[in-house]
Amino acid sequence: MKNTGYKRLSKLALALALTGCASNPAVKTDVPYTNNSTRTVLKHAPEYQAPGLSGTYASSLPVQNFIRDMVLKHRFSESYLNGLFSQAKRLDYVIRLENPPPYSGPKPAHPKKGSWTRYRQQFITEAHITHGVDFWSSNVDAIKKASITYGVDPEYIVAIIGVETFFGRNIGKTRTLDALTTLSFDTQRRAKFFTTELENFLLMTREESYDPLKPVGSWAGAMGLGQFMPSSFRKLAVDFNNDGHRNLWDQDDAIGSVANYFSHSGWQHNMPVAEPTQADRSGPIIELSASNGSEYWHVHPNFKVIKKYNNSDKYAMAVHQLAQAIKQRRL
Numbered sequence: 001m002k003n004t005g006y007k008r009l010s011k012l013a014l015a016l017a018l019t020g021c022a023s024n025p026a027v028k029t030d031v032p033y034t035n036n037s038t039r040t041v042l043k044h045a046p047e048y049q050a051p052g053l054s055g056t057y058a059s060s061l062p063v064q065n066f067i068r069d070m071v072l073k074h075r076f077s078e079s080y081l082n083g084l085f086s087q088a089k090r091l092d093y094v095i096r097l098e099n100p101p102p103y104s105g106p107k108p109a110h111p112k113k114g115s116w117t118r119y120r121q122q123f124i125t126e127a128h129i130t131h132g133v134d135f136w137s138s139n140v141d142a143i144k145k146a147s148i149t150y151g152v153d154p155e156y157i158v159a160i161i162g163v164e165t166f167f168g169r170n171i172g173k174t175r176t177l178d179a180l181t182t183l184s185f186d187t188q189r190r191a192k193f194f195t196t197e198l199e200n201f202l203l204m205t206r207e208e209s210y211d212p213l214k215p216v217g218s219w220a221g222a223m224g225l226g227q228f229m230p231s232s233f234r235k236l237a238v239d240f241n242n243d244g245h246r247n248l249w250d251q252d253d254a255i256g257s258v259a260n261y262f263s264h265s266g267w268q269h270n271m272p273v274a275e276p277t278q279a280d281r282s283g284p285i286i287e288l289s290a291s292n293g294s295e296y297w298h299v300h301p302n303f304k305v306i307k308k309y310n311n312s313d314k315y316a317m318a319v320h321q322l323a324q325a326i327k328q329r330r331l
């Protein structure tokens with residue numbers, strides 16, 4: 001099944017990139033992520049120093065203004081930020097992914113018909129189920145402890161990590177500083193959001209003693225096995241293995257942090273998430289477009305909690321169904 005899984009990985013990466021929730025599609029990671037490679041991230045920040053900006057952003061007034069704001073607001077050293085941003089790179093593929101060309105073909109009769117079926121096929125796969133069972137077995141103590149500590153059903157912790165990064169196999173290889181700098185200063189649509197994330201990224205690297213040039217992740221700046229943005233990292237990441245660092249490239253810390261995120265969002269332990277229903281039933285119902293017609297699902301508050309991770313009905317349903325499939329296989 002391994003080969004099948006890896007073949008599907010490139011499709012998954014593409015799907016994730018298109019939905020904007022995860023990784024760089026140019027990257028295919030065939031080697032399971034290991035804790036050894038994360039240790040290179042955890043170095044004390046070197047003293048980048050420069051009297052002024054050079055490199056890609058040498059003449060960028062917005063970057064100069066951002067540096068000035070960071071100095072005033074957070075007491076960063078100007079020469080440190082000049083040295084750091086002199087090494088930041090503008091990434092053309094990040095700009096293209098943020099601004100896909102408008103669709104110019106004929107308007108389809110049913111633009112969304114089958115969208116749920118296509119989405120589901122990316123995540124509810126034999127590879128996802130078997131690797132999910134393996135991931136659970138390999139991390140059984142941490143998952144159990146996270147479930148008890150935060151009151152989150154364990155299969156949903158596993159499924160989030162499966163949908164986000166295929167259990168750590170596809171965490172992305174875009175340097176986070178480059179991704180967030182490009183998105184902040186070379187795109188328009190969500191520039192304000194990404195500028196706040198860039199601010200949080202610099203604070204995160206200072207607080208956690210990361211070298212800002214080392215963290216890598218998705219083209220959109222999401223990091224680690226659970227694909228946390230820097231603001232979520234600062235707010236909700238936990239040092240679950242008690243080694244003194246919050247490290248979302250580490251399996252234990254990622255498991256604890258995903259559970260903490262769910263707890264913070266209001267997860268109700270041992271309560272239902274969703275069940276199939278009919279269109280005419282009352283109560284909160286979602287409609288998903290399958291290839292053979294619409295599916296209707298009665299959804300519970302926990303479904304909304306999953307959507308706080310990624311605000312999409314299809315995403316939340318994929319997490320729910322993968323969680324159930326992995327739980328069933330483990331029995």
Ligand SMILES: [Ca+2]
Nearest residue numbers: 239241243245
């Ligand atoms: Ca840790």
